[in-house]
Amino acid sequence: MKEIWVFDIIEEVKNALLEINVRSDVVLRQKMLDALVAEESEDEGKEYVRPSILRKLRGSRGTEAPSLSGHGDGYG
Amino acid sequence: MVAEERRLPLCQDTGMVMAEIRVGSEVCVRGGSLRQALDEAIRLAYREGYFRKSIIADPFFGKNTQDNTPGVYFFEWVEGDHLEIDLLVKGGGCDNITTLGMLEPGSTPDDVERFILRELDRKAALACPPLVVGVGIGGNGAYALFLASRALSRPLGSSHPDPRYRELEKRWCEDINRLGIGPQGVGGRVTCLEVRIETYPCHIASFPVGLVCSCHVFRRKTLRW
Numbered sequence: 001m002k003e004i005w006v007f008d009i010i011e012e013v014k015n016a017l018l019e020i021n022v023r024s025d026v027v028l029r030q031k032m033l034d035a036l037v038a039e040e041s042e043d044e045g046k047e048y049v050r051p052s053i054l055r056k057l058r059g060s061r062g063t064e065a066p067s068l069s070g071h072g073d074g075y076g
Numbered sequence: 077m078v079a080e081e082r083r084l085p086l087c088q089d090t091g092m093v094m095a096e097i098r099v100g101s102e103v104c105v106r107g108g109s110l111r112q113a114l115d116e117a118i119r120l121a122y123r124e125g126y127f128r129k130s131i132i133a134d135p136f137f138g139k140n141t142q143d144n145t146p147g148v149y150f151f152e153w154v155e156g157d158h159l160e161i162d163l164l165v166k167g168g169g170c171d172n173i174t175t176l177g178m179l180e181p182g183s184t185p186d187d188v189e190r191f192i193l194r195e196l197d198r199k200a201a202l203a204c205p206p207l208v209v210g211v212g213i214g215g216n217g218a219y220a221l222f223l224a225s226r227a228l229s230r231p232l233g234s235s236h237p238d239p240r241y242r243e244l245e246k247r248w249c250e251d252i253n254r255l256g257i258g259p260q261g262v263g264g265r266v267t268c269l270e271v272r273i274e275t276y277p278c279h280i281a282s283f284p285v286g287l288v289c290s291c292h293v294f295r296r297k298t299l300r301w
Contacts, residue, residue: 001104002157004301006113009105009159012299013095013117016163018125020295021090023080027232028269028294035206035259035266053193053254 083125086293087204089167090127093118093147096164096229102157103301111149114161119143130168150222158300162229165295170203171288174224176217179283188213188285189248195287196252196268201261204291206269208232209252212286214276220286227272228290229298236273245271259292269294 024032079086095114099105105113122129122144131145132138177191192211200207212223236242249271258264269292278284290296 001102002100002301003104003106004159006105006107006110008301009110009113009161010117010120012301013114013161013163014121014124016297016299017093017118017121017165020163020165020297021085021121021125021127022083024086024293024295025232031232031269032206032292035269038266039259039264053251053256 085125085127086295087167087291088128089130089169090122090125090144091165091167091295092131092171093144094149094164094166094225095147096150096152096162096226098152098154098158098160100154100156100158103159105159110151111146114147114149115145118145118147160301161299162226163295163297163299164225164228164290166290167204167293170207170291173199173203173287173289174221175199175287176221177285177287178217179285181281181283183283183285185244189244189251191285192248192287193251193255196257196289197255200252200255200257200267200289203289204293205257205261205267206259206292207252207267208269208290208294209249209271210286210288210290211248211271211273212276212288213273213284214278215284216279216282217284217286219276220284221288222286223274223276224286224288227274228288228294229296230272231296231298232270232294241273241275245273 078084097110121127127144129140129142129144131141133141175195179187179191208228210224210227212220212227214220215223236245249268252268252271253265255267256263257267259266
């Protein structure tokens with residue numbers, strides 16, 4: 001049986017909370033930088049992306065899909 | 077960078093702490109209960125860090141608990157001699173767009189995608205995008221939301237082990253970005269950083285889909301003993 005003391009758990013969880021509230025992880029920073037580059041480099045694309053996805057949003061039957069089973073507008 | 081150097085919170089909303097705890101069958105926790113330990117850790121961290129305390133003791137009649145406790149905890153008992161805690165801190169804004177959809181049995185990936193796109197088209201701007209989007213499919217209604225939360229526990233950059241779901245995660249992320257909502261909802265190409273999917277068997281007469289998102293300040297960490 002492995003024994004773990006709550007004092008160790010408290011210390012590590014406290015330190016983790018202090019860290020993640022002030023420091024974003026390396027992958028997140030890179031993704032945000034990539035997002036910044038994407039936003040700044042392709043301004044002309046902003047206008048045409050949305051209409052294409054709105055067709056998908058409406059669905060193949062032209063309705064505001066998806067249909068939901070007895071829950072009105074779909075809020076659970 | 078500024079927050080890290082000056083020990084300032086990344087966002088003024090330092091959120092409610094959620095933890096998914098996996099306790100091995102060969103583990104004995106000494107000195108108190110895990111729940112008390114986690115609450116104490118939150119209490120100490122939010123005091124020491126001067127983080128905003130955002131929790132009220134009762135939704136209708138409560139006052140601020142003054143120490144950001146309690147957290148929200150999910151316990152699971154597993155085999156082995158280890159203890160794992162997935163910490164996730166989420167602010168109120170992104171939690172407010174949490175949605176449960178009970179779709180028709182036999183729904184397809186395209187049906188689920190339309191549900192996600194429709195919800196995010198209405199709400200994503202309220203949740204401080206770019207978002208990390210968790211999608212829980214299956215189980216029952218309550219479990220689908222739990223699965224969606226659990227999906228957010230995966231580290232950034234990790235992909236689903238099943239190539240079919242990996243492909244859906246990639247496609248849905250691209251399509252969410254085509255909504256044009258953009259960072260902080262002011263328009264742009266990047267509304268979503270990642271989509272993660274978690275699934276579970278479900279009843280033949282149901283098709284629950286949980287949608288849980290994290291804002292761009294994606295605060296998570298896994299601890300292991």
